[in-house]
Amino acid sequence: MMLSKQAGYTLTELLVVLMLLTLMTAIGPVALQKLLPGMAVNSAAQTLQADLQTLRVRSLTSGSMGELRIEKNGRGYILLVAEQIIRRRSLGNAVRIRSVDGEEYGNEDSIITADASGRLSGLSLRVERGKRVKSIQINPVFGTAEIVSAYVEQ
Numbered sequence: 760m761m762l763s764k765q766a767g768y769t770l771t772e773l774l775v776v777l778m779l780l781t782l783m784t785a786i787g788p789v790a791l792q793k794l795l796p797g798m799a800v801n802s803a804a805q806t807l808q809a810d811l812q813t814l815r816v817r818s819l820t821s822g823s824m825g826e827l828r829i830e831k832n833g834r835g836y837i838l839l840v841a842e843q844i845i846r847r848r849s850l851g852n853a854v855r856i857r858s859v860d861g862e863e864y865g866n867e868d869s870i871i872t873a874d875a876s877g878r879l880s881g882l883s884l885r886v887e888r889g890k891r892v893k894s895i896q897i898n899p900v901f902g903t904a905e906i907v908s909a910y911v912e913q
Contacts, residue, residue, distance in 0.1 A: 795852075796853075796888045796889050796890075796891045797891050799852040799853075799854050799888050799891075800854060800886055800887060800888050800891045800892065800893050801893065803850050803852075803854045803886045803888075803893075804886040804893035804895060804906055805906070806848065807836070807856070807884070807886060807895060807904075808895060808904050808905075808906055810827070810836075810838055810846060810848060811827060811871065811873075811879060811895075811903075811904035812903075812904070813838065813845075813846070814826075814827055814838050814840070814871075814873045814879070815873050815877040815878075815879060815902070815903070816877065817838075817840045817845060817873075818840055818873035818874065818875060818876075818877050819873075819875070819876065819877030821840055821841055821875075822875045823840060823841035823875060824840075824841070824872060824873070824874060824875065825838065825839060825840040825841075825872065825873035826838075826839045826840075826870050826871070826872050826873075827839075827870065827871040827872075827881075828870055829856050829870075829884075832855075833855040833856045833857055834849060834850055834851075834854075834855060834856075835847070835848055835849040835850055836848055836856065840873075850886075852888065853888050853889070854886060854887070854888045855886075855887055855888070856884055856885070856886055856887075857884070857885045857887060858882050858883070858884065858885065859882070859883040859884065859885055859894060859896075871884075871897065871904075873902075876902075877902070878901075878902030879897050879902045879903060879904055880897060880899075880902065881897055882897070883895065883896040883897060884896075893906055893908065894906070894907050894908045895907070
């Protein structure tokens with residue numbers, strides 16, 4: 760008489776695996792919540808830098824002045840070339856744009872311009888959400904926008 764060997768998992772092994780899966784499921788969203796502000800700031804800063812590049816190219820190809828006007832609340836901006844809106848962007852996710860010294864924008868200080876040669880001039884910016892911040896500076900030599908720093912304020 761032959762005895763067959765049964766394969767399978769014991770109840771203890773299944774409970775250990777279930778406990779580990781439960782633990783990982785509970786920790787995952789907490790870790791993700793800590794990453795989201797930084798990801799939102801990175802995305803907004805890269806989008807703003809890309810839109811400034813678009814402004815440069817459009818001004819250069821059209822031979823007219825271009826502007827980036829930041830909304831008063833710092834939650835969005837408008838790109839204009841030859842006084843026509845080419846893009847309107849809302850940042851969302853509690854992300855704001857401020858001047859480098861942290862001041863709120865008013866009507867006059869909220870403009871970055873691109874001349875007909877595609878050269879940018881204007882204020883340096885901070886893109887922030889909570890304590891997560893990225894700075895974008897206008898390079899005075901080349902007239903380009905560069906992301907120069909990323910940090911978490913203390």
